[in-house]
Amino acid sequence: MKQFLVFIKKEFLQVFRDRKTLLMLFGLPVVEIILFGFALSNEVKKSNIVVIDYARDLASQQLISEIAASKYFEIEDAALTHHDIETAFKANKAKMAVIFPAGFYNKLVHFNKAQVQIIADASDPNVATTLTNYISAIILDYQAQLSQKNNPPYAITTEVKMFYNPELKSGPNFVPGVMAMVLMLVCVMMMAVSIVKEKELGTMEVLLVSPFKPILVIFSKMIPYLIISLFDIIVILILSVYLLDVPIRGDIFLLFAESIVFIITSLSLGLLISTVTESQQAAMYSSLLGMMMPTMLLSGFMFPIENMPKALQIISYIVPSRWFYIIVKDIMLKGSGFSAVWRETLTLAGMALALLGISLKTFKIRLE
Amino acid sequence: MRILKLLIQKEFLQIFRAKVVLRIIFLAPTLQILVLPLAANYDYKKINLSLVDHDHSSYSQKLVSKILSSGYFRLSGNDPSFDAAFHQIENDQSDLILEIPERFEKDLVRNGRQKLFIGINAINGIKAGLGGAYLSSIIGHFNGNILLEWRQPGVNPSSPTIDIATSFWYNPLMVYFILMVPALLVNLLTSLGGMTSALNIVKEKETGTIEQINVSPIPKYIFILGKLIPFALIGLAVFTIGLILARFVYGIVPAGNIFLLYLFAVDYLFALLGFGLLISTYANTQQQAISLVFFFILIFSMMSGLFTPIDSMPGWAQTVAHFIPTMYFIEAIRMIILKGSSLYDVLQDFGAILLIGIALNTWAIINYKKTT
Secondary structure, three states: HHHHHHHHHHHHHHHHHHHHHHHHHHHHHEEEEEEHHHOOOOOOOOOOEEEEOOOOOOHHHHHHHHHOOOEEEOOOOOOOOOOHHHHHHHHOOEEEEEOOOOOOOHHHHHHOOOEEEEEEOOOHHHHHHHHHHHHHHHHHHHHHHOOOOOOOOEEEEEEEEEOOOOOOOHHHHHHHHHHHHHHHHHHHHHHHHHHHHHHHHHHHHHHHHHOOOOHHHHHHHHHHHHHHHHHHHHHHHHHHHHOOOOOOOOOHHHHHHHHHHHHHHHHHHHHHHHHOOOOHHHHHHHHHOOOOHHHHHOOOOOOOOOHHHHHHHHOOOOOHHEEEHHHHHHHHOOOOOHHHHHHHHHHHHHEEEEHHHHHHHHOOOOOO | HHHHHHHHHHHHHHHOOOOOHHHHHHHHHHHHHHHHHHHOOOOOOOOOEEEEOOOOOOOHHHHHHHHHOOOOOEEEEEEOHOOOOHHHHHHHOEEEEEOOOOOOOHHHHHHHHEEEEEEEEOOHHHHHHHHHHHHOOOOOOOOHHHHHOOOOOOOOOOOOEEEEEEEOOOOOOOOOHHHHHHHHHHHHHHHHHHHHHHHHHHHHHHHHOOOHHHHOOHHHHHHHHHHHHHHHHHHHHHHHHHHHHHHHHHOOOOOHHHHHHHHHHHHHHHHHHHHHHHHHHHEEEEEEHHHHHHHHHHHHHHHOOOOOHHHHOHHHHHHHHOHHHHHHHHHHHHHHHOOOOOHHHHHHHHHHHHHHHHHHHHHHHHHHOOOO
């Protein structure tokens, strides 16, 4: 036991000696969560649109001024022809075009039927759908004003209530997701590199010929990273509550316990990488180039997993951050207890055991 | 010139000697381009709906079947009470609750108005917004049908209606992979280029071989060029593989000029390798270099408009994004591939990347000291 403590102390000394890396270990997750928590959002804000008014009559002018008054649209200089729409789209100067055909008002008054054409730049489908929904609402609203039936019969109204995040802010969704992603990548990479580095420099041999058990060498390497990561989590949670207004509705100790399980899982994954790679560069490329994108996309905080093809859903099961994201979201935002997240916890713990088992099995305790 | 050639040759020998690294450099991006774009999809098709029907009338049945036949919703439960439905939301089995009150049909007919309750799990803002919008518009249509049913014959039915004809250009099927494949390719290129260039010089520092170069008469710009060119070539090779996969796996044919894409790739790699070099001048160990690279690459990819539009960011974040070369490349590659924009349309992006590249490379060369 005393030996073990000495080894942990040695690891701490090594970690603390490299000031630049240490700064990154502490600073990186914190800075990024704050940055992304504030910056990332899918909300479609004021967008430039072009209006082509062939009608130039009462109705079209009224509608245009309604559109201009909306907080979602900014009308660019009125374009003149269809060709101008394409030019504006190609230069990313407008996202949508609204076209009023000639005689708009006349048709509306005399035939009770008129047409508006909307052309959306659908290179981002989400933006295109949202903008067409907004403009349709404005047009329908105008139509209702025209029909002047303030009290239509058989009206069904809806009362909508948003749970957990009534203002539809993006922070509550992104904070747990970014936390899971950043922590996982940092833990995997640092753990893998710290062991491979000793292999590369040859100091691992010294450790292996010592009477100290190899398994304890590994555990003593995990502990400093576990403690640093827990410290990161504390800072992140404080900042997300006081700076990003993301609440912690559930039990904070449960959250910590779950974080420990998740960090151990990530460190074990790093350990596995370190046993199969021989150079620091190989370890870095596999943990960063190989894992960054899959972790981002398959954690489920950006893109819904249930929308993905079945094969990708299955791959996402083996991404630890996916489970931790669900756990953090449930505990922080919904205030759920352990009974709601025990399956995810068990999955993470199972993963940690499996990863540890495989890595200990493949960890070479003999010299080449 | 001869020295440069020899240096490049040396780099390639080193790159090809590290077989494992070489394999990851080519395999990781290829696999990810093959698989991941299908994951990047905001199109919510299956929103789970919990239904609490206190009415059980023909109207409530009709409304429910109309909602389910829309294709956007999947009935996750038919619950007896609101609490039971809310429990489903808590367990993530359901995203939305629709509560139909008792006497829904009777009161609608008798009093002329009725209220439905919709509860939405709003943690994921987009999903909540879309789900609410779909449901409201289906209810609106349902309402219209009822109006038609009860309208008295003989009374002039028509009030002014405005038809909205919508067309979606460049991506009429509204699929995501068309914009995700090029952007993911840019992102993979970013991690790859940033890492290779940052780690390479630092490795020479760590193993001490840089001293030998330092005492040699090679001028530092030649040394740096000798480092840049091999990695630029690897980057271009990966870029080409990505474009080929986009063409043959996803059927994405660039609407614009392919040479323009390569022009941008070269411009971007110049900036990116400058970034890597700059990091390598500050870091002493590979561990330091990789944590710096990781820090910046994550910011590059999250704030470059890859996943969330730049226009949706708050003002200060947009300012930050304008210093990120990745943002310009993603914007340009999407414009060129989807809309066929010309060099004139994307000239600003090109210039911005070039400026950032010049700044980073100059900084790196000034900061690189041959003496230790």
